[in-house]
Amino acid sequence: MATADDLKFQEFDDAANLLAANPDATTISIDEPVEIPKNQHGHLQEPGREEDDELLGTDDSDKTELLAGQKKSAPFWTFEYYQTFFDVDTYQVLDRIKGSVFPVPGKNFVRLYIRSNPDLYGPFWICATLVFTIAVSGNLSNFFIHLGKPTYHYVPEFRKVSIAATTIYAYAWLVPLALWGFLMWRNSKVMNIVSYSFLEIVCVYGYSLFIYIPTAILWIIPQKVVRWVLVVFSLCLSGSVLVMTFWPAVRDDNRRIAVATVAAILLLHALLAVGCLAYFFDAPELEIPAPIIPAHNGTTVITKSH
Secondary structure (H helix, E strand, O other): OOOOOOOOOHHHHHHHHHHHHOOOOOOOOOOOOOOOOHHHHOOOOOHHHHHHHHHHOOOHHHHHHHHHHHOOOOOOOOHHHHHHHHOOOHHHHHHHHHHHHOOOOOOOHHHHHHOOOOOOHHHHHHHHHHHHHHHHHHHHHHHHHOOOOOOOOOOOOOHHHHHHHHHHHHHHHHHHHHHHHHHHHHHHHOOOOOOOOHHHHHHHHHHHOOOHHHHHHHOOOOOHHHHHHHHHHHHHHHHHHHHHHHHHHHOOOOHHHHHHHHHHHHHHHHHHHHHHHHHHOOOOOOOOOOOEEEOOOOOEEEOOOO
């Protein structure tokens, strides 16, 4: 029969021998919690700076960017490289559209919806839908305005599709490109400026244009007052998304430069809306050529038509 000494673990004997050899050694009990110095948890943030991080997206979003940078990206000439720009589901796109239509005051659109997974799927199809909506609605508006006039013959203006496509896609790509380059330049001058990536800026501009799709449909109503009220309403919604996104990124810059940047963003956004309304819906009526009526004496009589 085994004795009590035979049932002891050899490790405990070795530990007892080590303690006998070095009585000053420090031992840690498993039952006792190990205290971690408070300074290892990270420094405490100031309340004001924490609010800035909330707006600028420099806390969790920076970690997301670091993790995204560690992912192995495919070469740009492969299909897999461009596939990542369209890797979104329907719920993400609808959530981002909802965020652009109902902006939350004090919240950054990039931080809330875009930074985790920026995409080109939503902006591409929003711009494509807006192109055909403006072109079709413009033709219908012209038809309803001249409806009932005996001298009017409806002819679809397909050139409006190409004009709308050139205008909207140029705005959705060239303006973000210019803004991205400007933010990168100012970031080299002022260290506190947070610069967005080009893809994030394209996402913000693409989703901000969604509100103009239902607005363009309502522009068919042949009332100028209603149309201008819709323009102002759409500008307030989409413009607020742009301001709440880009103002936190430039507010640490020179005051005049920051205000001028936001004013330029709003001005270009307003020019797009007002230009589309003026060209496709409020275009001046073309004068209809008067019919030529031959007289009985051989002369030609031209009647005026208004």
